[in-house]
Structures are given as structure tokens and as C-alpha cells.
Amino acid sequence: MRRERISAGQGRRALQLFLAWQIPTVTSDALAETAFDLALQFDCAFYDGLYLVLASETATPLAHVDERLRNALAGRFKQGMWIEDLDIPSAS
Numbered sequence: 215m216r217r218e219r220i221s222a223g224q225g226r227r228a229l230q231l232f233l234a235w236q237i238p239t240v241t242s243d244a245l246a247e248t249a250f251d252l253a254l255q256f257d258c259a260f261y262d263g264l265y266l267v268l269a270s271e272t273a274t275p276l277a278h279v280d281e282r283l284r285n286a287l288a289g290r291f292k293q294g295m296w297i298e299d300l301d302i303p304s305a306s
Contacts, residue, residue, distance in 0.1 A: 240268060240271075245264070245267050245268070245271065246264070248263075248267045249263035249264040249266065249267045250263060251263070252266045252267055256283075256286045256287055256290070256291070257286055258282070258283055258286045262280070262283050262286075265278075266291060266293075266294075269291075269293040269294075270291075270293060273293070274293065275293050275294075275295045276291075276293050276294050276295060277295045277296075278294070278295070278296070279296075284296050
């Protein structure tokens with residue numbers, strides 16, 4: 215909306231569709247503390263630390279395209295997966 219690619223109505227509808235997915239959320243002070251520690255450990259942003267702790271706690275891969283994060287993790291975070299390393303079948 216800010217870049218005028220969609221209207222406010224389209225943005226609200228997209229938000230409603232997203233919320234309808236009922237994606238589980240996690241709220242925990244302990245996760246925030248661990249995210250902070252991971253951000254310090256890997257010299258990354260706090261929000262990246264949140265992704266890292268959630269991937270770790272849920273044993274879920276963290277596929278990303280953030281080259282700075284890739285360099286920061288440098289194979290030291292087993293759930294971290296550089297998007298180009300994923301085996302994604304082609305659409306054809």
C-alpha cells in the first residue's frame with residue numbers, strides 16, 4: 215500500500231486472508247531471551263534471532279535468502295538453510 219501497488223482495501227483483504235490461515239503463534243519471554251542471546255552469538259539482528267530460536271525450538275528448517283545471515287551462521291546453525299541449497303523441483 216505504501217508503494218501504491220495495492221489499495222488499502224486490497225491490503226486489508228490480504229491481511230484477512232492471512233489471518234484466516236490460523237498459523238500457530240508463539241508468545242514467550244523465554245524465547246525472546248534466547249533470541250537475544252542468539253543474536254549476540256551470531257552477530258545478527260534480534261528479529262533474526264527470533265527466527266533462529268523458533269526454528270530451533272520447533273525443529274524446523276529456516277530457509278532464507280539473507281546473505282549476511284548466511285555468513286553469520288556459517289554452518290554453525292543446523293536448521294539454517296540457504297535458499298539456493300534447497301532441492302526444489304522445477305515448475306516445468
